[in-house]
Amino acid sequence: MIEIFGFSHELWWEWTGIDYVLNPHKRIFWLFILSSFVIAFLYVLYKKENYNNYFNKSFWFHPSAQLDYQYFILISIIKSLVVFPLMLSVTDTAFYVVQLLNEFLGYHLPFNLNRNAIIFLYTLTLFIIGDFTRYWLHRWFHSSDLLWQFHKVHHSAEVLTPFTFYRVHPIENFLFGLRYALTTGIVTGIFIYCFGARLQVMDVLGVNLFIFLSLILGANLRHSPIYLRYPELVEKWFISPAQHQYHHTPEGARKNYSGVLALWDRLFGSLHVSEEKKLKTFGLLMNENQSNGLSNNNEPSSQSDFNESESYKKLTDLLFKPFNNSFNMMIEKVKL
Amino acid sequence: MKWSQLINRFKKGIIYLPLLLVISFPVYSQNINQEMVLQSIIKNILIKDSHHTVVQAQKLEQFLEELNHQTDNEHLVRVQKQFVVLLQSWKKVEALYMAGNINSDMLDVPRYIDVFHSGNENIEKQLNRSLNSDKKIDVLLFKNSTKSINALEYLLFASVNKEQLLDSMKNKNKHRVKMAQYINKVLTQHFLEIEQFYKNDNQFVPNGIKSIEDLVNVLIDSSYKLLTWRVAEPAGLAEKYKGKVSKSRLEYHWSEASFLAIESILHSYKDTFNSEAFMELGDLGMSQGVSDEINSIQKNIENAIIKNQLVIKLMKDQSMPLSQVLISSEYRQLHKSLIRLHNSFYILLIEALGLTSKIIEADGD
Ligand SMILES: [Zn+2]
Ligand SMILES: [Zn+2]
Numbered sequence: 001m002i003e004i005f006g007f008s009h010e011l012w013w014e015w016t017g018i019d020y021v022l023n024p025h026k027r028i029f030w031l032f033i034l035s036s037f038v039i040a041f042l043y044v045l046y047k048k049e050n051y052n053n054y055f056n057k058s059f060w061f062h063p064s065a066q067l068d069y070q071y072f073i074l075i076s077i078i079k080s081l082v083v084f085p086l087m088l089s090v091t092d093t094a095f096y097v098v099q100l101l102n103e104f105l106g107y108h109l110p111f112n113l114n115r116n117a118i119i120f121l122y123t124l125t126l127f128i129i130g131d132f133t134r135y136w137l138h139r140w141f142h143s144s145d146l147l148w149q150f151h152k153v154h155h156s157a158e159v160l161t162p163f164t165f166y167r168v169h170p171i172e173n174f175l176f177g178l179r180y181a182l183t184t185g186i187v188t189g190i191f192i193y194c195f196g197a198r199l200q201v202m203d204v205l206g207v208n209l210f211i212f213l214s215l216i217l218g219a220n221l222r223h224s225p226i227y228l229r230y231p232e233l234v235e236k237w238f239i240s241p242a243q244h245q246y247h248h249t250p251e252g253a254r255k256n257y258s259g260v261l262a263l264w265d266r267l268f269g270s271l272h273v274s275e276e277k278k279l280k281t282f283g284l285l286m287n288e289n290q291s292n293g294l295s296n297n298n299e300p301s302s303q304s305d306f307n308e309s310e311s312y313k314k315l316t317d318l319l320f321k322p323f324n325n326s327f328n329m330m331i332e333k334v335k336l
Numbered sequence: 337m338k339w340s341q342l343i344n345r346f347k348k349g350i351i352y353l354p355l356l357l358v359i360s361f362p363v364y365s366q367n368i369n370q371e372m373v374l375q376s377i378i379k380n381i382l383i384k385d386s387h388h389t390v391v392q393a394q395k396l397e398q399f400l401e402e403l404n405h406q407t408d409n410e411h412l413v414r415v416q417k418q419f420v421v422l423l424q425s426w427k428k429v430e431a432l433y434m435a436g437n438i439n440s441d442m443l444d445v446p447r448y449i450d451v452f453h454s455g456n457e458n459i460e461k462q463l464n465r466s467l468n469s470d471k472k473i474d475v476l477l478f479k480n481s482t483k484s485i486n487a488l489e490y491l492l493f494a495s496v497n498k499e500q501l502l503d504s505m506k507n508k509n510k511h512r513v514k515m516a517q518y519i520n521k522v523l524t525q526h527f528l529e530i531e532q533f534y535k536n537d538n539q540f541v542p543n544g545i546k547s548i549e550d551l552v553n554v555l556i557d558s559s560y561k562l563l564t565w566r567v568a569e570p571a572g573l574a575e576k577y578k579g580k581v582s583k584s585r586l587e588y589h590w591s592e593a594s595f596l597a598i599e600s601i602l603h604s605y606k607d608t609f610n611s612e613a614f615m616e617l618g619d620l621g622m623s624q625g626v627s628d629e630i631n632s633i634q635k636n637i638e639n640a641i642i643k644n645q646l647v648i649k650l651m652k653d654q655s656m657p658l659s660q661v662l663i664s665s666e667y668r669q670l671h672k673s674l675i676r677l678h679n680s681f682y683i684l685l686i687e688a689l690g691l692t693s694k695i696i697e698a699d700g701d
Contacts, residue, residue, distance in 0.1 A: 090691040095682055107560055110553055115546060138701055154701075165701070184691055197552035197685050200545075206690060222701075244701075259701055 024205035036220035068163040093185020101193040110196030123202040127210040135264035156312035164223040242274035250285040283309035376615040386531040392422040427600035437550040493590035563674040583658040636677040643670040
């Protein structure tokens, strides 16, 4: 291990964001960026559009994009120093679940099932349950007045770049991490109770096969100017980049919460399939009610009253405004 | 922007690709691999221990024959000591019994040899009846449980005192000794079967990761039984017998060799995780990024061995009766150390799955 100023190179990589490009567990791992570029390339070629629409300064150096880049470094450090150390460990959760099951259902020898079947089942279950809990947590971030204050950070982006994915408040990071530890821990605990050590995740470069597929198939385009739609039938099962971009418009914020599987949106009534016409504005509404985006959604986002995103211009805004807002909100509630 | 410009930009990027490829793929140490470890385990543990057990059983056979000729205290003590040696050797084979995983035909063999905790057959009654019968031995001992190592233990140890035991052995044309000889022969056959199986095996090593997983499953199972059946239940520390102490629930309570048996089991774990002489799971884990978990297992095995020795000391140095031992604080310490050990096997298994918490999923959307 190499040490620089007393810290391991791994920590430095994490803080400077380098790790994010070299680690297949991250969304902007070089391979996923590369594949997204290839898909974007083909898209532009197919649509016979001008590349300058996408590769231009006014987009990539838009103030909102610049803020994304700065925030990315800041949040990398915060995650490394604060969020990860506080995180519930998957191992502890899984272990606790196994203990609980052994205690209440009794100890038994592992069930004998074909090894490949177990591994496939485990990998698929992790993915499906994981995507399901993501849907609900994301939805909660919109439906709860308090959580919405924190999720606004992500929705305040006015242009969508792959780095917008990391424009997430630490509180949201923490809750998403907690959700991951619980989901993965519980699924793993149950599988270990049933099948013992005969367990493995089907992976590519250490990433769950299904998640890897979704990433290599252009998950980065969700936060990008590429308005990539899927055929309607496909969009009912898998969220397309265009569908997530719709989620980032002021009027669409209550639709398309899903991560990978659109199935959840369809089952729980929040699906919106993409439309031909391109989306124009991303960000928050002006004068919105405290609850998420769309309490008075009968008035479409006319450009004039757009947008509250104006108040998220600086790093400190992204970091502290949510606390400030939620504090004020609570004061209001107490007064009432 | 023109095509040519764009292509130029990509060309620049491509120069860095190989560099990224090199740094981003994890580098695994090639010094230790699964195959080497599995080969080492079958040679240095599975074959060696099963062979050793056969040898000890044959030695016991010889001593029993001598006891048959000369039924006196000296020869009885020799037989009893050899029985304990055999039992210790067998416990190591049982603790890491892999044959059943490799071939399901071998699954039941340990249950023929050892009936501890399996069903409520009362061997004692049946053996006493047999001792008083004139029928042929193979007819009398037709049940598997009466041909087990536990039955042999009863015949060689169970009595109020040694004089009575010797008297009983001299009775009826040395019926008791002959029964013991018969059982030992049956056991020897089973031990030979296991030894031959390992020697002729051609699946354990090629099965690779599957064999490693089986090993971990066997260790979890064995450490659970060690903790619950062999230690917690006799002292009423398990849910099933909460607060009810009974030394007859100890494994091998007639010979009072329970803790020597436990020691053997712990040593078989040590062989599997922390051997100085050959390569084992500990070395494999260390090379594959679970060194913390391996360290903790090694520490817990060592600690359990020490705690068990303290219990043995109580019996040896202070000649504390078993009923007292079971409620001693040393015994509780042993129990606790075994809980920790059992847990650390689970932790290793979970950690080996590599479910890092710093992954994509931790980010929002
Ligand atoms: Zn949202
Ligand atoms: Zn988003």
